[in-house]
Amino acid sequence: MSATGWFRDLLAGPTRGPATVRATGTWPRTALALPFIGMALVVGLDYLSTLQVTVEPALTAVPALAAIVSRRVWYPILMGLLSEGVAFAMAGYDNVLGESVHSATVFAIALVTAISWVSATLRVRQEQALADAQLVAEIARRVLLRAVPDRVGSVRAAVHYAAAAAHARIGGDLYEVVDTRHGVRAVVGDVRGKGLGAVETAAAVLGAFREAAHQEPALEKVAGWLAVSLDRALHEHDHPGVEEEFVTLVLIGVGPDGTAEIVNCGHPAPLLLTGDGTVRALELPETVPPLGVLDPADVSPPVQRVPFAPGDRVLLFTDGVIEARDRAGRFYPLADRFPHCAQGGPVDVLDRLHADVVRHVGRPLCDDAAMLLLQYEPVAHGRQQLPHQNGRLARQ
Incomplete structure (x- = not known):
């Protein structure tokens, strides 16, 4: 030297x-x-x-x-x-x-x-x-928000998460993807509030989802299970300064045959991008309030069923993405920009989308932003190993 x-x-x-x-x-x-x-x-x-x-x-x-x-x-x-x-x-x-x-x-x-x-x-x-x-x-982020494998059952998956709190790597947004005997199931949600209280609430919801997704055959019953766990967590943990706590979330299940089930509890509707480049929001005809608003016994959201074709992509996201504003106060047009960023694999798509959101805003995002992309790609036969996002192998 x-x-x-x-x-x-x-x-x-x-x-x-x-x-x-x-x-x-x-x-x-x-x-x-x-x-x-x-x-x-x-x-x-x-x-x-x-x-x-x-x-x-x-x-x-x-x-x-x-x-x-x-x-x-x-x-x-x-x-x-x-x-x-x-x-x-x-x-x-x-x-x-x-x-x-x-x-x-x-x-x-x-x-x-x-x-x-x-x-x-x-x-x-x-x-x-x-x-x-x-x-x-x-460390807390890796425990609470686990890395998503590149392949989970019949879908390829990727996630992108950015916490808005200065120097923080975890916030009130939550996500998870699991492969169950009922098919691939995923959740994306947003906890009202910030800080440790939001993290505690997110941990309660995620813990309940990881168990309920395997145990409950009906997706709406999974939502009911989450409502019960959330209600118990809110009674056990008092978060000073927060008058009302609730969680908006969307649940999706993708069967091996490509039939998708969607349950939405007060969350922005997922976007479906088909192979011909058409984008549509998977809106439910009936509006369901977020979890934590109704009594858990009254939580029985409707289930929307959508057939997926190989190559179809569904994007689940939190409001930190669609509520990102530029200097003129215009919201980020996610539905319009999604097809332009949809080249390559799921990881590449989310990287392009996040970079596009940051360019639109012109500064670091001021709210937590999570995006989960599922691409339906069934494997005809055999078992396949694909690289995990953190360098390990994920087995289908």
């Missing part, structure tokens, strides 16, 4: 293991030269100045700048010591060693250096705490 590379690595800041989340807003390593450049400018200005005024007090900015561009807490101290030495050299050159301006400058550099060291120390601690919190959030 060259001396320059070693110096940059030394000043760039402490490193950690693979679980480290890099702090946001960090400066590039080339910025480490800024304090030296500032010091050189002060010296050059003082040398070239024809006025009988010293610019020595400007050196107080050097340690402050060092605290900004580096995560090494000793870097401001180093630059403060160098600034003190340069200050004495400039004072000797300008014949002001005995004047108050020099004494004030020396004191100011020491004070700014101390403040910069404290500031850098606090910032590093905050970044460490943020990295630890992000690591915990990532």
